[in-house]
Amino acid sequence: MNETIEVLINQQPHRLPVDAVLADAITAAGVKAPFAAAVNLAFVPKTRHASHRLQAGDHIELIAPITGG
Numbered sequence: 819m820n821e822t823i824e825v826l827i828n829q830q831p832h833r834l835p836v837d838a839v840l841a842d843a844i845t846a847a848g849v850k851a852p853f854a855a856a857v858n859l860a861f862v863p864k865t866r867h868a869s870h871r872l873q874a875g876d877h878i879e880l881i882a883p884i885t886g887g
Contacts, residue, residue, distance in 0.1 A: 823874035840870040840878070849880045856881070 821836040827847045855862045856879045862870050
């Protein structure tokens with residue numbers, strides 16, 4: 819039985835494995851570097867993407883920098 823959790827990635831619902839980490843959510847969203855990541859409004863550094871465990875209902879924001887002036 820494959821258990822999943824539902825999270826929001828940039829306001830869109832996604833189903834991920836119950837043992838998912840932030841890196842899995844980034845892959846599911848198809849976001850390419852550079853970007854910043856936050857889970858429940860808390861910044862998560864790139865060095866922790868592979869170890870930051872996700873929970874059902876987490877709100878993940880993947881934000882690309884905007885250039886211009």
